[in-house]
Amino acid sequence: MDAPRVILKADAVTKKFGELVAVKNVTFEIREKEIVGLIGSNGAGKTTLFNILTGNLIPDEGKVYYKAKDITRLKPEQRVKLGISRTFQLTSTFDELKVIDNLKMAYYKIHCPSSLLNMCLSRLDSVVSEKIESCLDTFGLRKIANRRTGEISLGEKRILEISMALITDSEVLLLDEPFAGLSEAEIDEVLAVLKEHAHKQTIVIVEHKISKIRDLVERVGVMVEGEIIATGRIDEVLEDPRVRRDYWRVEE
Ligand SMILES: Nc1ncnc2c1ncn2[C@@H]1O[C@H](COP(=O)(O)OP(=O)(O)O)[C@@H](O)[C@H]1O
Ligand SMILES: [Mg+2]
Structure with missing residues (x-):
């Protein structure tokens, strides 16, 4: 082998x-x-x-x-x-956003060219990709998907960060x-x-x-x-x- x-x-x-x-x-x-x-x-x-x-x-x-x-x-x-993607030693999520929106941000940042980013972001509520749905299930994040990220536990936040790095298809x-x-x-x-x-x-x-x-x-x-x-x-x-x-x- x-x-x-x-x-x-x-x-x-x-x-x-x-x-x-x-x-x-x-x-x-x-x-x-x-x-x-x-x-x-x-x-x-x-x-x-x-x-x-x-x-x-x-x-x-x-x-x-x-x-x-x-x-x-x-x-x-x-x-x-x-x-090649990474997470930081200190958490790097947007606390004001919902958990699911942090995931979407991470996804769009990679999949939308920067000139189109504003347009992509304006579609955040209407476009929920299969990728994000499957990510919520894979990482057990569905139960907290609509919580404000600032309110979830540090452990949940760390899992969110890892899933944000993985959603980029790295x-x-x-x-x-x-x-x-x-x-x-x-x-x-x-x-x-x-x-x-x-x-x-x-x-x-x-x-x-x-x-x-x-x-x-x-x-x-x-x-x-x-x-x-x-x-x-x-x-x-x-x-x-x-x-x-x-x-x-x-x-x-
Ligand atoms: N930006 C920097 N400027 C000056 N010294 C630094 C900087 N970053 C790290 N160091 C020093 O380099 C050494 C290695 O640090 P680091 O790579 O952070 O170690 P570790 O992650 O293993 O704790 C330490 O002595 C640290 O103080
Ligand atoms: Mg270190």
Whole structure:
């Protein structure tokens, strides 16, 4: 059997902020339809690497490839069009809108050219695409579809954000700390949604504690002080002496 194709790759990327080298010569491959984790303590450089993959930061050195195409200098919007979408570490929904309208906004933003956006938005109430309907069911959002987004729980909001990223038909979804600020019950709800989506799309999850994602991801990269010190299956990586020494001490 052929090995799964590499879909997204950071190749020897380095990013400095003044004197600080936040990401040091990192190579990290993400394979088609896998669910992969990027773990490391706070300040390890995870979000910086994540931003290099999404186009929110341009590396000082190294390249980023998507399906073997060099995308190092492409803007985030251009990457979204290619099929790479993301959620933010802090929630990024419109609180004044209903849940369903946030989903529609996310859908139209991608599917309507910008010059037509106003026209599309004016049709928001009359056009409810099949896509949005199926999204409400897939993510269990139907029961809160007409609630104002500002009133739903943080867990529901996180699921809404993930569904807003997935409705763009992206091939790769990058999530930066999707469990931040959630209760244990809410984490379980988000985990269930992600498990449901595993292998339908490529999913990359940044998380500082391995315990949250160990049942979810197939492979992890472990970051310490800007470097990836190990990559592989979770059980293999946890046995790695460098991980035990440099990462494990930060787990409780
Ligand atoms: N825009 C920035 N300007 C200066 N320093 C930054 C910036 N972003 C991140 N850093 C620093 O880079 C290091 C890595 O940060 P980050 O990538 O956010 O880590 P993580 O997501 O693993 O917690 C930290 O020391 C952080 O303070
Ligand atoms: Mg971070």
